[in-house]
Amino acid sequence: MKTLKKRLSEGLARVYLVEGDDFYLFDKALSMIKSACEITMEDFNLTVLDDESFSVDKLFAATEMLPMLDPKKLVVIKGGKLNEEGKKKVNEILLHIPKTTCVVVLDYNKNFEFLKKDFVLVDAGRMDKEMVKKLVVAYLARLGRTINMDALMALIESCNGYLTRIMSELNKLCFYDPAAEAITKKMVEELVSKDVEYSVFELTEALAKKDGDKALKLLKLMEKDAGVFSLISNQFRRLFYVSISEMSDGELAALLGVKEYAIKKSRELARGFSKAQLKKISSLLEEADYAVKSGSVLQNNALHLLVFNIIYV
Numbered sequence: 042m043k044t045l046k047k048r049l050s051e052g053l054a055r056v057y058l059v060e061g062d063d064f065y066l067f068d069k070a071l072s073m074i075k076s077a078c079e080i081t082m083e084d085f086n087l088t089v090l091d092d093e094s095f096s097v098d099k100l101f102a103a104t105e106m107l108p109m110l111d112p113k114k115l116v117v118i119k120g121g122k123l124n125e126e127g128k129k130k131v132n133e134i135l136l137h138i139p140k141t142t143c144v145v146v147l148d149y150n151k152n153f154e155f156l157k158k159d160f161v162l163v164d165a166g167r168m169d170k171e172m173v174k175k176l177v178v179a180y181l182a183r184l185g186r187t188i189n190m191d192a193l194m195a196l197i198e199s200c201n202g203y204l205t206r207i208m209s210e211l212n213k214l215c216f217y218d219p220a221a222e223a224i225t226k227k228m229v230e231e232l233v234s235k236d237v238e239y240s241v242f243e244l245t246e247a248l249a250k251k252d253g254d255k256a257l258k259l260l261k262l263m264e265k266d267a268g269v270f271s272l273i274s275n276q277f278r279r280l281f282y283v284s285i286s287e288m289s290d291g292e293l294a295a296l297l298g299v300k301e302y303a304i305k306k307s308r309e310l311a312r313g314f315s316k317a318q319l320k321k322i323s324s325l326l327e328e329a330d331y332a333v334k335s336g337s338v339l340q341n342n343a344l345h346l347l348v349f350n351i352i353y354v
Contacts (some may be wrong), residue, residue: 045070046165049077055159056135056144057152061165062300067147070163071117078113085109088116097130104138114139118146118153128155135160166300168204170194174204177207181224185293186215188224188259195229201236204301237263238322241272245280248351249313255296256348264341270333273344274326279303280311281319321354 051180063116088103302334332338
């Protein structure tokens, strides 16, 4: 967002492509660009095209329309599926829009990645912890509230660094005990549900330490999530790749299709296992996956058996 703020101070581009995995930052980017466009007459100068309303013809009509009583016309694309011919037409339209039009593509599902080569890319991926801390403290200051540092770290970890979830949970925490001087770690632990991806990190740490009781408690909390088996499998496969690869964090992230944060976290977790153990665990995962998919074992039973096997691997 700092990069976007700097770019906007230097002047508006005609087209911005917003990509990432933190929806709060999508909204933040749109708000900043909208403010830079000085849109005051939204009924006339703001057009939103989503999955249901998007079409090449509607995009062309919206971008060609001149603004009324504002310096800019803002067109926001929130969805839309395109074939190869449609992609070419959209790219051509956006390359030749009037100077008075600004287009923001909120690419939640990566349907508009083809625009990367010609237009301004805005990263709405998870921020590093230090930046998240500053944003949370500043947000609470505006509300006249504070948060203890251990509580802040627990909140960030529980929400897996996603500002979308953090901001939502903060609203709950702020009104839980208005008389409290600060948000405490105890309040976070009692009120904030842990992100399943972070719970997988915790489970992995517990298995590395051979802490069976904690591993089973975490598994109990996660087992209702249909995607937890896949998350655990992906996590241990990633640990194995990290342990045997000589690639940099950036290279591995690109190869595995994840953020560098996930690779850094995986390097920390991988230290709890030997390469031989991770290879054995990979084999156990393949066996468990086959058992679940063939119907010979229920997923919950496979997960519990897998946890026991990893503890004693």
